[in-house]
Amino acid sequence: TNNSMGVSPGRKLEATGLAGLFDVALSSQMIGAKKPEAAAYIAIATALQADPRHCLFFDNKRSCVEGARATGMRAFELDRTRADHDIPAGVLRDLSALSLILDESTN
Template sequence: MTTIRHVLFDADGVLQEIRGGFYTSATPFLGERTREIMNLASERERPLLAGDDDFLPVLDDVLRQYEVDVRAADLFAAVWQNIAASAASLDLVRGLRDAGYAVHLGTNQVRRRADHMRAALPYDELFDVKLYSCDLGVAKPDAAFFQKAATRIGAEPASILFVDDHSPNVAGARSTGMTAVHWRIDDGHDVLLELLAEHGVAPDVGPGPDDDDAGAGAST
């Protein structure tokens, strides 16, 4: 059995959440049709995850379709950019680094949000390799995402453990030979520690208290 030496983390739902939640944060802008509009926006966003096209014109088209008098940039800022990082998750990542593991970021993001995350969150300093779908040209759960991730990391897939909150992404990672666990912040960090321990992975320092101010996000 290959020893796990790398831990690859998803972002939304694992390291960060949208404050108040994906739908709740959009409700002041969209009212009663929030869920319908945001679901369509997410559907239209998906093809852009693997490229450089700007999401704002697409979001603007959705808002015009529903005759909503809201600027796409304002909605994007209030929802997609309204990110709260989990202090406990970041502490766990640091603990893994202290224990000698290489730690990496593997996330589906449109270019605009990836740029915001790089500027607003400490991921560039925290992670050894940062893998955004818009940079890789392919998005999870496609097996090619994980194959490219292993190449960028410079390791065999069997030496990488992947953490994600979406089951299809976990299955995609496993299909390439990675070990993968399904977990989200709401499950609690003690549960994640147990999942990691099942594969012989343990940080030097346990996580701090869970963040309580962030709601469920809807990104992948």
Template sequence: MIRAIAWDFDGVLNRCVEDGRFIWAEHFERDTGQSLAGFQRAVFAEGFREVIEGRRDLVEPVAAWCAEVGHAPGAEALIDYWFARDDTPDAEMQALVARLKAEGVPQVIATNNEARRARYIRAQTGWMAQVDAVLCSGELGVSKPSPAFFEAVSAALAVPPRECLFVDDTRANVEAARALGWQAFHFTPETRDALPGMLAGRGTAQGG
């Protein structure tokens, strides 16, 4: 039986991609007067894992880009802009998480996000009213699909992995969780409709 749930954030609880495009970036060029492709190259370069795992502050590559292109508002303002437009909760998942909370099911967000985004999720979104914690790679110092990430999440839930459900939209993360004894559900447009019914009985996960 499933006694606790760890939710991925972007792509599961946060519906941030539509038709292969990031919603936050839709009006980036109109709003900033700068190239989206140039921003993405500068910020999401090979070293971005250092940001995701907390070894480098997100503001550093963003500030470097701002200086290079002459973006006057600066890095902090641009990060605020980015995070606000990336706050696109999935209404169906909000309802599901709220229902599970009402039933007393422990739930956490387990995300590959840097610490600034985790703080934004905690302080500026409504998710903390529904989940017990936000566990992010930027604060844990390790990211999915590393076993150490799942060990940290399992410890926070205080439930054996075999009784935890991990829900993620990335297959490699789902497979890693299963290899460590978790129940896991691969969340995709094709499988998502099966999740509420499966959780109604809180039986073994079948998705993906």
């Protein structure tokens, strides 16, 4: 989900060639709630037809990560200033650890 107004997230993904990698693209304007409001995360899970506990969430804002965690999502803060990942603490330098997280989530 994206808190910005204006261009739809679907169009942004199409413009970058990433549209095929996402099942759902939502904006705050579309769902009527902004991160870190719980309603935003519930709307995402609902659109995916998934229990929030089965969702992974990534954001560079700690408040948004905490909002996702409050709804039961497994959430990670992206902090590009870090030297390395701290997966147990839920902080990643970048998405290069994604395969490790997905492996943990499926086991």
